Amino acid sequence: MPGSGQTQGVLNLTQYVLEDPIDLIGDYNADMKKIADFAQAQVDKEGLPGGIATLDSAGKLMQMPTAADVSAQPQTEARDTMVKADASGTLVAAEFDDFAPGIQFENPSGMDYTNVWKFPNGLMIVTKTVYLDKVAITTQLEGYCVSNARFLGAIPKFAERPYLTANVFGYDGQLIWVANLSYGNGDDKTAVLPNIRLASNYSRTGDFYVNIQAIGRWK
Numbered sequence: 622m623p624g625s626g627q628t629q630g631v632l633n634l635t636q637y638v639l640e641d642p643i644d645l646i647g648d649y650n651a652d653m654k655k656i657a658d659f660a661q662a663q664v665d666k667e668g669l670p671g672g673i674a675t676l677d678s679a680g681k682l683m684q685m686p687t688a689a690d691v692s693a694q695p696q697t698e699a700r701d702t703m704v705k706a707d708a709s710g711t712l713v714a715a716e717f718d719d720f721a722p723g724i725q726f727e728n729p730s731g732m733d734y735t736n737v738w739k740f741p742n743g744l745m746i747v748t749k750t751v752y753l754d755k756v757a758i759t760t761q762l763e764g765y766c767v768s769n770a771r772f773l774g775a776i777p778k779f780a781e782r783p784y785l786t787a788n789v790f791g792y793d794g795q796l797i798w799v800a801n802l803s804y805g806n807g808d809d810k811t812a813v814l815p816n817i818r819l820a821s822n823y824s825r826t827g828d829f830y831v832n833i834q835a836i837g838r839w840k
Contacts (some may be wrong), residue, residue, distance in 0.1 A: 632659055729777055737777055745783075745839035747776050754828045758797075758821045766824045767800045770816040776835055782810040783837025789819060790830045797821050797829065 632655045635648040666672030668684060675683050725739040734750040751773045758768045773787075785804065791797050800820035806812045813835060 632656060727777075732775065732777070735776060739839050743780070743838045743840045745777075745779060745837055747783075747833075747835040749774070749776055749833045751831045751833065752828070753819075753831060755826060756819055756829055757826045758819055759824045759826075762800075762820075765800075766821050768819045770801070770803070770818050772805070773815045773817055773831060773833060776813045776815070776833065778811045779813065779835070779837040780811065780840055781838055783813065783835040785813065785815060786834045787815070787817060788832045790832070791827050792829075797827075 632652075634652045634655060663673065667675050677683050724741070725737075727737040727739070729735055729737060732749070736748045738746045740746075753771055756768050756771065758766045760767050760769070782804065785802060787799050787802050789797050789799055798820050799817060801816075801818040803816050805814040805816040815833060817831060819829065
């Protein structure tokens with residue numbers, strides 16, 4: 622075929638150079654057959670392994686993989702083999718619903734408005750609300766007013782020093798914040814005897830609620 626020595630691309634369609642004799646009809650028919658054969662070969666691959674995925678009338682993939690194809694477990698099997706820790710911290714196979722009874726909830730004696738959650742994996746969360754009356758925020762410090770330290774009462778012991786945070790709420794709606802929150806227990810990393818200093822942008826005296834959150838380990 623004239624020009625056949627200058628073919629290129631996956632279909633090897635005719636490409637001429639200046640000195641080639643030209644057979645437009647013959648080359649055109651040959652090239653069109655190559656294109657048609659190639660197009661049919663792509664159609665024949667639709668929906669076949671290693672071929673081309675297809676969409677249904679709703680535009681969704683028709684050759685969806687199964688759970689086994691991607692090594693996934695059906696939901697019912699996954700729940701049957703789920704692992705959790707029991708109340709003693711031992712790992713056991715059980716349902717999700719069995720985890721809740723392993724959580725211990727306590728209201729410690731002598732610690733008003735204190736809630737404790739102990740989780741089987743050793744996590745412990747403590748929340749406590751403390752009412753502070755007649756807090757004087759008067760001491761000038763770096764352009765702000767702060768109060769003296771106020772003791773917030775003990776909270777249950779942890780196995781190690783927990784993360785401790787606090788939020789302050791006042792009655793008058795004015796801006797108030799925590800200037801300093803300390804563990805108040807020296808070198809003891811387990812006992813938490815928090816002290817707090819409040820701050821404001823002006824001198825004032827007021828009553829406040831302090832919400833404490835401590836997160837750490839009980840074992």
